[in-house]
Structures are given as structure tokens and as C-alpha cells.
Amino acid sequence: MDVQTGEKATWQLSADETTDQESLASKACDALRLATNWAKNQAQPDGHWVGELRTNVTFTAEWIFVCQSVGLDLTDDAEAYRTYFWSEQNPDGSWGLAPSFRGDVSVTTEAYLALKILEVPPNLPAMRRAREFVLAAGGVSKVRMFTRLFLATFGLFPWDATPQLPAELILLPPQFPINIYALASWTRLTLIPQLIIVHHQPIFALPNGKSAENNFLDELWCDANSKLVPYSPSLWNLWKTDAVEFGFTVLDNVLYQVGGLRRIPLLRRYARRRAVDWILNREKDSGGWGAIAPAIQGSILALTLEGYSVDDPLVRRAIKSMEGFSIRDHIGKRIQVTSSPVWDTVLMTVALSDASISPDDEHVDRSLRWIKDHQLRDKDKGDWQVYNRGLIPGGFSIQDENKWYPDVDDTAIAIIAFVKHDSKSINSKCVADATEWILGMQNLDGGWGAYDSNNNSLYLNKIPFSDTNSLCDPSTADVTGHAIEAFGMLIHNEYVKAELQKRLTTAAERAINFITTIQESMGAWYGRWGSNYIYGTSCVMCGLGHFVQNNRSAQEMVPRAIEWIKSVQNVNGGWGEDFASYEDPKVAGRGVTTPSQSAWALMSLLMYLPPTDEAIQRGISFLVQTQTDKDGQAATWPQKLYTGTGFPLWLYMGYDLYAHYFPVSALGRYAQKMELQKLHRE
Numbered sequence: 052m053d054v055q056t057g058e059k060a061t062w063q064l065s066a067d068e069t070t071d072q073e074s075l076a077s078k079a080c081d082a083l084r085l086a087t088n089w090a091k092n093q094a095q096p097d098g099h100w101v102g103e104l105r106t107n108v109t110f111t112a113e114w115i116f117v118c119q120s121v122g123l124d125l126t127d128d129a130e131a132y133r134t135y136f137w138s139e140q141n142p143d144g145s146w147g148l149a150p151s152f153r154g155d156v157s158v159t160t161e162a163y164l165a166l167k168i169l170e171v172p173p174n175l176p177a178m179r180r181a182r183e184f185v186l187a188a189g190g191v192s193k194v195r196m197f198t199r200l201f202l203a204t205f206g207l208f209p210w211d212a213t214p215q216l217p218a219e220l221i222l223l224p225p226q227f228p229i230n231i232y233a234l235a236s237w238t239r240l241t242l243i244p245q246l247i248i249v250h251h252q253p254i255f256a257l258p259n260g261k262s263a264e265n266n267f268l269d270e271l272w273c274d275a276n277s278k279l280v281p282y283s284p285s286l287w288n289l290w291k292t293d294a295v296e297f298g299f300t301v302l303d304n305v306l307y308q309v310g311g312l313r314r315i316p317l318l319r320r321y322a323r324r325r326a327v328d329w330i331l332n333r334e335k336d337s338g339g340w341g342a343i344a345p346a347i348q349g350s351i352l353a354l355t356l357e358g359y360s361v362d363d364p365l366v367r368r369a370i371k372s373m374e375g376f377s378i379r380d381h382i383g384k385r386i387q388v389t390s391s392p393v394w395d396t397v398l399m400t401v402a403l404s405d406a407s408i409s410p411d412d413e414h415v416d417r418s419l420r421w422i423k424d425h426q427l428r429d430k431d432k433g434d435w436q437v438y439n440r441g442l443i444p445g446g447f448s449i450q451d452e453n454k455w456y457p458d459v460d461d462t463a464i465a466i467i468a469f470v471k472h473d474s475k476s477i478n479s480k481c482v483a484d485a486t487e488w489i490l491g492m493q494n495l496d497g498g499w500g501a502y503d504s505n506n507n508s509l510y511l512n513k514i515p516f517s518d519t520n521s522l523c524d525p526s527t528a529d530v531t532g533h534a535i536e537a538f539g540m541l542i543h544n545e546y547v548k549a550e551l552q553k554r555l556t557t558a559a560e561r562a563i564n565f566i567t568t569i570q571e572s573m574g575a576w577y578g579r580w581g582s583n584y585i586y587g588t589s590c591v592m593c594g595l596g597h598f599v600q601n602n603r604s605a606q607e608m609v610p611r612a613i614e615w616i617k618s619v620q621n622v623n624g625g626w627g628e629d630f631a632s633y634e635d636p637k638v639a640g641r642g643v644t645t646p647s648q649s650a651w652a653l654m655s656l657l658m659y660l661p662p663t664d665e666a667i668q669r670g671i672s673f674l675v676q677t678q679t680d681k682d683g684q685a686a687t688w689p690q691k692l693y694t695g696t697g698f699p700l701w702l703y704m705g706y707d708l709y710a711h712y713f714p715v716s717a718l719g720r721y722a723q724k725m726e727l728q729k730l731h732r733e
Contacts, residue, residue, distance in 0.1 A: 087403065117348045136165065143184055196517070286301065295513045327354070520700070559598060593655060620670070626649045
């Protein structure tokens with residue numbers, strides 16, 4: 052059905068048009084063959100895929116800070132680290148949040164400090180340019196809170212200029228409006244070690260020695276004699292503008308006056324022990340907490356401050372985990388924020404199914420076995436269980452070594468991967484448990500967050516510790532879109548059981564109602580985990596496609612989204628959107644064309660329009676023409692720009708394999724529809 056007219060699509064073409072269409076379809080199939088070969092070549096022996104997860108230089112800088120703090124020798128890696136930092140520096144001397152993105156004062160300050168620790172002379176031209184950038188941006192006083200806390204551990208920022216983070220926070224029960232489980236999993240994992248670090252308020256040594264008023268970074272201060280910089284607006288301004296932030300700031304001031312509750316030693320000792328126990332309980336065999344760098348780095352510092360030796364097996368495992376995140380090649384050594392083997396593997400498996408690879412292909416069989424082996428079934432692990440007692444485990448996490456934090460996104464795509472490969476897998480225990488887990492994680496508003504259910508206490512973003520506006524994990528359009536895409540495939544599966552079908556339909560209807568409330572006026576949806584409106588819109592549209600024939604809300608939303616997607620298509624036939632749209636929605640859908648974002652747009656259009664649609668044809672032509680990274684009978688798409696999102700405005704990510712499996716999915720779905728059109732003509 053044509054969702055724009057409500058009439059059955061006929062796809063009638065003239066003879067010349069048919070020839071042109073068939074020529075493009077043939078080229079698309081050739082590109083698919085090359086891309087499929089490339090994917091097979093990149094597979095690991097056990098069947099999984101994993102690409103580098105690129106971010107900015109802060110995670111490398113912060114690991115250097117941790118090494119300096121606990122006395123790990125940096126000598127052997129110093130040159131490789133320096134090479135990496137120089138490779139990422141902008142012409143103006145700054146370092147930014149992503150390639151081709153403007154400089155950031157916090158990122159640049161951290162890079163500058165790391166380079167000084169690595170014994171780079173400050174009089175080098177590159178260091179001078181970095182200094183000039185930081186000073187022009189307002190100096191060290193303008194850095195974000197997380198940077199401020201790291202600087203405080205070296206005496207480069209006064210501890211009195213950081214928020215109060217009493218360790219007693221960990222004692223508040225889950226029923227309280229403020230407690231650690233009301234925060235997002237990523238916040239929780241980072242905050243608990245910080246409670247211990249802030250309690251100790253350590254001063255670690257730098258190359259110039261140890262001092263609570265260290266001048267090692269004074270050249271980056273506009274006024275090095277005035278470092279006690281407020282971290283919150285004045286109470287008077289907050290009283291007039293934001294009652295919630297005013298309340299949190301008053302509480303922070305009170306805590307400061309009473310020494311952050313340090314003056315109750317028995318209570319503080321008990322809270323510290325509880326915090327350490329919490330950290331230890333979430334440490335896995337490989338030594339990582341949530342398998343994310345900030346949590347591991349913070350836990351190393353917290354445990355050593357609590358008396359653990361750097362040579363303790365637990366700390367050594369954590370150090371090994373951090374080194375496991377490292378990449379070393381011709382552009383130097385760098386640290387990833389995490390790794391994404393499950394995410395990469397489920398999406399690559401979906402792409403190969405879209406490319407109509409044989410169901411018996413050994414690569415797909417191995418990848419599905421690998422995915423199945425990484426389903427999380429431990430009833431004793433998972434913070435999500437705090438508010439979901441009795442829910443059967445069955446989720447997947449983005450990492451292969453993360454046993455505590457499954458997420459809805461990975462789990463939904465895993466279901467899609469299994470069902471696309473074999474429709475009968477709907478009744479397998481793996482898919483059944485994954486489905487039940489997602490059903491149980493649905494929020495009251497009908498949507499889904501990533502890691503927790505009903506984690507939507509957004510007032511917590513007003514606490515002084517927060518300056519990223521990402522302390523919570525509420526429902527988002529993109530995760531919800533993936534969930535209803537999985538549910539749509541299950542609902543229309545011939546092997547689905549009636550009772551499950553009914554429950555899935557009810558959940559999907561609630562989700563669609565949620566999606567209705569968050570569609571933007573121009574017809575798009577915000578992308579929380581990918582850039583930005585193109586990603587959010589694609590996720591939702593691929594989900595709504597399974598319900599548009601029978602759901603009036605979907606029928607009303609889809610035409611507006613199609614119109615928007617077409618309106619932002621670039622002249623070269625592809626699509627692109629840079630991260631500026633997170634700051635200004637007026638530039639939504641605008642940016643340099645990338646293969647991954649072009650594929651997202653195509654995947655959304657292909658759910659509703661015939662493959663002969665002009666926008667689809669131009670998009671497919673772009674993908675065919677830009678598959679230029681070739682190696683014999685294998686090929687992929689080059690993409691330097693990041694299109695993944697960690698925290699809007701604060702953390703952007705470049706998944707190396709995005710430029711491959713998403714174009715493969717788009718080309719594969721196009722080829723399938725072209726084949727159906729050919730059969731229709733015959």
C-alpha cells in the first residue's frame with residue numbers, strides 16, 4: 052500500500068525505465084556480493100565481528116591520568132600515545148568531540164595535560180596553539196565537571212570547587228526519589244567510585260611533584276590566582292529561574308558546611324564499605340565494571356585509595372581490561388570507551404540476511420551460535436532487576452564481557468537476527484526469553500529506555516554533579532523503534548502463538564502511542580543513540596512499517612516522516628547529518644553525506660515505497676558509486692565521520708562497521724523489493 056495515497060502500488064514502468072532500473076539493480080547486486088565477501092573476511096574465527104569504537108582523546112588522556120596516579124610506567128607507550136594525540140589535533144590547536152568538529156575546552160585541556168605528563172615540552176608550536184585555544188575559550192575554569200574532578204586529584208583544581216558527593220548516597224533505598232538506581236546505569240557505574248574518590252580527596256603526584264596547589268597547568272588559567280571557581284549559578288539566579296536546581300544547590304551548600312557528612316565517622320565508614328562491596332560485586336572475571344572505561348578507571352582509583360595494591364589480582368585484572376580497550380597502529384595508541392562485539396555481530400548478521408545469503412552459510416551459523424552464547428541468563432546479576440523482580444533474564448549487552456548490563460537495543464536486534472535467519476526460531480528459548488525480557492522492560496509511558504525501566508527522574512539532571520544532562524535513561528524513539536520492529540516481525544510470524552501475539556500487539560500499540568507524542572513538527576524523530584534525526588526517524592520507520600496497514604496513528608505519522616526524509620536528501624543522492632543538529636534542530640538532516648546515514652534513510656523509505664521511487668534510486672546509486680574501498684573480490688565503504696552518539700552534546704562515537712552493515716542492509720532490502728517487482732511484472 053502507498054501510505055501517501057492509501058492506494059495499492061502498481062510500480063508501472065516504461066521499457067526504458069525498466070532497463071535503467073534493472074541496470075541499477077544489477078549494480079546493487081554486484082555491490083552486495085563484494086560487501087558480503089568483505090564481511091566474511093572480517094569475521095573472527097568464532098563467528099563474531101567487532102570494529103573499532105572511536106570517540107575523542109579524553110578516554111586516552113584519562114587513562115594516562117590513572118596510570119600517573121597509581122604509578123604505572125608509561126615509558127614504553129609514550130611515543131605511541133603522543134602520535135595519537137597529534138593525529139587528532141585540529142589546525143587551531145584544539146581537540147574536539149569528533150573529527151571535523153569544532154574544538155572543545157575540556158577535551159583540549161585533558162589532551163594538553165596528558166601530553167605534558169608524557170614529557171612533551173610546552174613550548175612546541177602545537178602545544179602553544181592548544182594553549183591559545185584554551186585561553187580564548189575562557190581557560191581551565193570552563194571545563195566540564197568530570198574534567199574538573201580529574202584535575203582536582205592532581206591539585207590542579209581546588210577540591211572545594213567540586214560538588215559534594217557524600218558516600219552515604221549509596222545507603223538510600225530504591226524507594227527514595229534520590230537513590231543510585233534512579234540514575235542511569237552509566238551514571239551509577241561512574242558515580243559509585245567517585246563517592247570514594249571524593250571522600251579521600253587525593254592529591255597525586257605530577258612530574259613536578261605533589262601539591263594541593265600545583266602550578267603544572269597554570270598556563271591554561273586566565274587567572275591562576277583565582278581557581279576557586281563556582282560550579283553552579285548563584286542561588287539568587289536559581290531562585291528566580293529553576294526551583295529544582297535551586298533546591299539541589301542549597302543541599303550541596305549545606306553538605307559543604309557539614310563536611311560532606313565526613314563528621315559522622317561510623318556512618319561514613321559503613322557507606323564506604325557498602326560502596327566498595329557494590330564495586331566488587333559488579334567486577335567480573337576480566338576486571339571490568341560494565342565494560343566501560345570511565346567506570347573501570349574510577350574503580351581502579353577508588354580501590355587503590357581504599358588500600359588495594361596495584362599488584363592486587365583484582366586491580367591487575369582491571370588494568371588488563373583497560374589495556375584490552377587499546378588500539379595500536381600507525382596513528383598511535385588510543386583507548387576505546389568500550390567495545391561493541393555483540394552490537395556489531397547482531398547488525399552484521401541482520402545485514403547478511405538482508406543480502407539473501409544462504410540460510411546454511413557457515414558464517415551466519417557461527418555468528419548466531421556466538422550471539423546465543425552471549426545471552427545473559429544469570430538471575431543474580433543485573434541492576435535492572437532492582438525494579439523488575441521476577442522478570443526472567445534474557446537480554447544481550449553491547450559488549451561480550453558485560454554480565455550485569457543488558458540493553459533493549461541489542462536484545463531487539465538479536466531477535467531480528469534470529470527471526471530473519473529462521474522464522475521458526477520464534478519459539479526457541481533464546482528468542483522467547485529475549486522477547487519476555489523486552490516486554491518486562493517496557494516503561495509506563497509505552498516506550499523503552501536502553502538499560503533500565505522507568506528510569507525517567509529527569510529532575511536528577513539538576514544536581515550539581517551533572518553537566519551533561521544525561522544522568523537518566525528515559526524512553527527514546529530509536530530504542531522504541533527497534534523494539535517494535537522486533538515485535539512486528541514476531542506478530543506477523545506464522546509460528547507465533549496466539550497468547551504471545553496478543554501481548555506483543557498490546558505492547559506495540561502502547562509504544563506507537565508513545566512515538567506519536569514525540570514526533571517532531573517537521574515529521575522526524577530525535578536520535579538519542581545515533582546522529583540524529585535521520586537515525587531516530589529510521590529506527591521508528593522500520594518499526595512502524597509492520598503496523599502501518601492497521602494502525603491509524605502510524606498511518607498519520609508515516610507520510611510526514613517520508614516527506615521530511617526526502618526533503619533532506621543531498622544533491623549526490625545520499626544523506627548526511629552532523630552533530631550540530633543536537634544544538635540546533637533547524638539543521639536537522641543536514642550535513643556531509645555518509646554511507647551509514649544514507650543507508651538509514653533508505654531503509655526507512657524502503658519500508659513504504661516501491662524501489663523505483665526516485666529518492667530510493669538516487670540513494671542506491673550513491674551507495675553503489677561510493678563503494679570504493681576494494682580488496683580483490685571484496686569491498687566496503689570509506690567513512691571518516693562519526694554517526695554514533697553516546698551523550699548528545701558531550702560524547703560522539705564512530706563505529707567502524709556502521710559504514711558496512713547498514714549499507715548492506717539497505718542494498719539487500721532494495722534488491723529483494725526489485726526481485727518482487729520483477730516477479731510482479733512477469
